[in-house]
Amino acid sequence: xxxxxxxxxxxxxxxxxxxxxxxxxxxxxxxxxxxxxxxxxxxxxxxxxxxxxxxxxxxxxxxxxxxxxxxxxxxxxxxxxxxxxxxxxxxxxxxxxxxxxxxxxxxxxxxxxxxxxxxxxxxxxxxxxxxxxxxxxxxxxxxxxxxxxxxxxxxx
Amino acid sequence: xxxxxxxxxxxxxxxxxxxxxxxxxxxxxxxxxxxxxxxxxxxxxxxxxxxxxxxxxxxxxxxxxxxxxxxxxxxxxxxxxxxxxxxxxxxxxxxxxxxxxxxxxxxxxxxxxxxxxxxxxxxxxxxxxxxxxxxxxxxxxxxxxxx
Numbered sequence: 001x002x003x004x005x006x007x008x009x010x011x012x013x014x015x016x017x018x019x020x021x022x023x024x025x026x027x028x029x030x031x032x033x034x035x036x037x038x039x040x041x042x043x044x045x046x047x048x049x050x051x052x053x054x055x056x057x058x059x060x061x062x063x064x065x066x067x068x069x070x071x072x073x074x075x076x077x078x079x080x081x082x083x084x085x086x087x088x089x090x091x092x093x094x095x096x097x098x099x100x101x102x103x104x105x106x107x108x109x110x111x112x113x114x115x116x117x118x119x120x121x122x123x124x125x126x127x128x129x130x131x132x133x134x135x136x137x138x139x140x141x142x143x144x145x146x147x148x149x150x151x152x153x154x155x156x
Numbered sequence: 157x158x159x160x161x162x163x164x165x166x167x168x169x170x171x172x173x174x175x176x177x178x179x180x181x182x183x184x185x186x187x188x189x190x191x192x193x194x195x196x197x198x199x200x201x202x203x204x205x206x207x208x209x210x211x212x213x214x215x216x217x218x219x220x221x222x223x224x225x226x227x228x229x230x231x232x233x234x235x236x237x238x239x240x241x242x243x244x245x246x247x248x249x250x251x252x253x254x255x256x257x258x259x260x261x262x263x264x265x266x267x268x269x270x271x272x273x274x275x276x277x278x279x280x281x282x283x284x285x286x287x288x289x290x291x292x293x294x295x296x297x298x299x300x301x302x303x
Contacts, residue, residue, distance in 0.1 A: 001184045021298060024157040029184070082164075135273070135292065135301050141177065143300040144292060 001027075006109035007133075008036045008100045011069035012149035018115030019073055021145045025113065026082045032072025033082055034107050035073045038099050039066045048102040063090060104140060113143045157185055158298075162266040164192040164257045167228045170272030174302040179235050181300075187192035189241035191232040193225030194256035195249045222247055226257045253288045261297065270300045 007022045009015040012032040019035070024034050039062050070086045087107075092099050104112055114133040135142045163178045166170040175191075180191045198214050225247040236243035246264070250256025261269055274285030292299055 001181055020157075025185075059235045132292070139303060141300055143298055145298045146296055 002026075002031050002034050002109075004034060004107060004112040006036060006100070006104045006107060006112045007073075008038070008096075008112070008114055008130075009069060009073050009132045010037065011072075012066070012115070012147075013053055014115035016073075016115065017032075017133060017147045018089075018113050018143075018145045019076065020024055021115075022113035023077050023080050025143075026077075027113075031083070032108060033084045034078050034087060034103075035077070036087045036089065036100065036103055037066045037070050038092060038096050039063055040096060041091065056132065063088075066090075075096045077121045086131060095133055096130045097137055100130070100134050104138060107150050109140060111141050111143065113145065115145050115147055158187040158266075160188045160190060160262045160264060160266045160276065161265065162190050162208075162257065162269045163232070164194070164260075164269070164271055165228050165232065165255070166253065167191070167224065168272065168274075170274055170302065172272075174270050174272040175232050175235065177230070177302050178241050178300070179241055180212065180238075181270070182241050183239045187268075188244075189232075189236055190266060191229045191236075191243065191245035192257060192260045193229055193245075193247045194253035195221045195225055195300040196245060196253065197249050218249065233283055242288060253287045254294075257287070257291055261295070266297065268298045268300065269295060270302065273301050273303050 002025065005022050005026055005049075007019050009019055022033055025031065028098050041062070043060060066088050070080065070088055074084050087103060089099055089103070100114075103109075112134060114131050114134055131144055135144065161178065161182050163175055179189060181187075198217060218237060229245040229247055233243050244264075244294055246260050248256065248260070250259065257269065257271075260266075269291060271288055272285075272293065273288055288301060289299060292301070
């Protein structure tokens, strides 16, 4: 039913939950996962107290980190016998949600699976703002998966 | 992967989309489906002082809402039967549709909710309905939002 599932990840436990759910959905059903990680350079741009000299180094390490996050996710999906493709997005402007939605369109994904609460999520907000933005803007169905950690906390 | 999925409907076109796609997905995943229609309770005091909704009028309205709900759920049951998906339904009074959805999901041990991005209450310009928004914010089980 779903041939191409876009899975945005940021390396957090929450996004890993999303990935796991996506793997379960795709496994044995001939679907391809498209794993996307966006290196959010804005984090650097807004961080006022970083000495400019280090910015390039910092960006480089973020890119390296992004590659590692993707490699780990790809290995996980492959290990479960799921077809997988990956995308590392650098240098973008605007909210991460926009990047996710535009890549969903470009890749002709027919489903987006996303863990709620990315790294940027503030605990005060019940839903990660990126995840909410994706639901608002996506042309295709979006499966939102709450992280287990979050669930446990909510139960208390 | 999901044993039982809750699909709430209010009979709106987006809800219908969620119903159709949701049942197909449930079939693929081997999940059972619980259909749900919220019969909203009519508050007594809201219509101003000196005017009370008479109990008979209230009962009548509720009866009508229930009939509408049952009709929508019957349509769902038909689709599920055709797809070979196990189906049951709940058409019950709830304080708000949101409360009804969460309550039914809990009581029926659903492990996912499939729903439309906005229902009857959503203005076309609004991208996400208030009920869906609330469910997304509060649900501990995965929510699949259809557009």
